[in-house]
């Protein structure tokens with residue numbers, strides 16, 4: 364890269380996360396630059412959450428609309444009062460139970476949290492990630508790090524440092540290499556800004572996990588309600604809640620999508636449908652769970668793990684691999700029943716809606 368400054372390191376380089384590299388990443392964040400950061404869920408595109416210009420760079424790098432809020436990552440729950448006002452006791456209970464971990468809490472914000480972080484809303488999303496490199500960076504940095512997933516808007520979230528480089532290249536100053544993300548899909552988001560806790564985005568921590576801690580089931584926003592403004596109805600206190608609909612980009616129907624069209628197919632129909640399509644000259648890739656490879660040379664057959672944790676771990680990398688094959692269609696076997704598959708089914712449902720679109724979608 365010819366930057367004319369000789370000594371300044373090239374941008375977008377993947378670096379082993381040594382203490383020296385982590386300290387350099389913290390300095391870059393302090394200087395208002397962007398860094399690729401591993402977390403246990405997916406890689407984040409990190410910026411100083413108290414620096415509005417730095418957070419604006421996130422939106423430019425992702426190609427994401429500026430009114431979408433971003434999650435603030437904290438070194439520990441002790442930092443909560445700096446960011447959130449009036450924290451409900453159930454939110455504290457969840458933080459105690461699941462932090463560090465794949466859980467984001469939406470809380471009323473403290474007044475001086477930048478609008479760039481909250482999307483101009485009166486709430487802020489916060490979480491403490493369970494990843495040693497993210498926690499080390501947070502501790503060295505000493506404050507909140509704003510970080511959405513480190514992908515271009517509407518695309519598959521990155522679960523390796525190489526994915527971040529593919530997505531963002533020199534838009535990031537550096538990428539800390541933390542290997543493959545152990546969880547593989549984004550955090551569960553629970554909104555505590557209203558009377559009834561509500562899951563805005565399912566994740567590895569399920570509604571049952573939450574109910575066990577707080578003694579009541581959170582409301583779960585359905586896919587249809589998400590991203591629409593038709594969320595009427597009265598809450599427990601009888602108030603109409605329609606005016607408060609948080610903008611959650613993970614709630615847009617078309618999200619997490621490969622460029623290749625993707626369709627979900629029941630196990631019983633999977634091999635048959637793939638063969639029929641191949642017979643018409645359609646190039647087909649298949650992501651199967653229970654259905655064995657029919658050894659049909661016309662099909663790119665990819666076996667996914669049958670255990671939901673392992674499936675989630677591999678999912679985004681598998682979708683990238685299948686997307687890169689240049690086939691006409693990706694067929695994905697539908698998820699088995701069960702709460703552990705809910706978040707995966709959510710992401711694949713969105714991938715099916717959003718797939719095949721061009722890069723300039725908004």
Ligand code: TXA
Pocket residue numbers: 402404405406407408431432433434465467469481484486487488492510511512513548549550552609610611612613614
């Ligand atoms: O696992 C994760 O949560 C990853 C890692 C990097 O931490 N981050 C992530 O960020 O998925 P992002 O921006 O791709 O998705 C975060 C979601 C977005 O849909 C955003 O709109 C929503 O959280 N969000 C953030 N703050 C919010 C707020 N105050 N109210 C409602 N939704 C919020």
Ligand code: MG
Pocket residue numbers: 511512520613
């Ligand atoms: Mg995202």
